[in-house]
Amino acid sequence: MSARLVSADEARALREAAAPGPWRASKGRWGEPYVVVGERAYITVPESPRGHALAALIAAAPDLAATVEALHAEVERLRAERDALYLGTDARGTP
Numbered sequence: 001m002s003a004r005l006v007s008a009d010e011a012r013a014l015r016e017a018a019a020p021g022p023w024r025a026s027k028g029r030w031g032e033p034y035v036v037v038g039e040r041a042y043i044t045v046p047e048s049p050r051g052h053a054l055a056a057l058i059a060a061a062p063d064l065a066a067t068v069e070a071l072h073a074e075v076e077r078l079r080a081e082r083d084a085l086y087l088g089t090d091a092r093g094t095p
Contacts (some may be wrong), residue, residue: 006065008072015065023062025055035059 006014019037026036033055035043045055 006068008069011065011068011072015062015069018062021062023059025052025059027052 019041021038023038024036026034026042028034032047033045033051035045035055035058037043043055043058045051045058048054
């Protein structure tokens with residue numbers, strides 16, 4: 001399975017549309033995995049050998065989306081810096 005790359009705009013839209021956090025993985029009374037969203041909402045996760053890992057990944061989704069946004073911004077900044085060095089201009093393209 002190949003991963004699909006997510007743009008900064010798509011990550012931002014997903015994060016902003018999601019329920020406000022904090023999000024955290026947890027275990028139910030009998031050890032079943034679930035995700036707590038904010039103070040009252042929760043997402044149940046199917047019990048399986050990977051259920052707790054899936055709950056942890058779901059709980060990390062808002063932070064992962066924010067990381068995607070930050071990394072896209074950093075790549076953009078570094079490309080501008082590289083281009084400025086290569087072309088002998090500042091990051092705006094001014095000689």
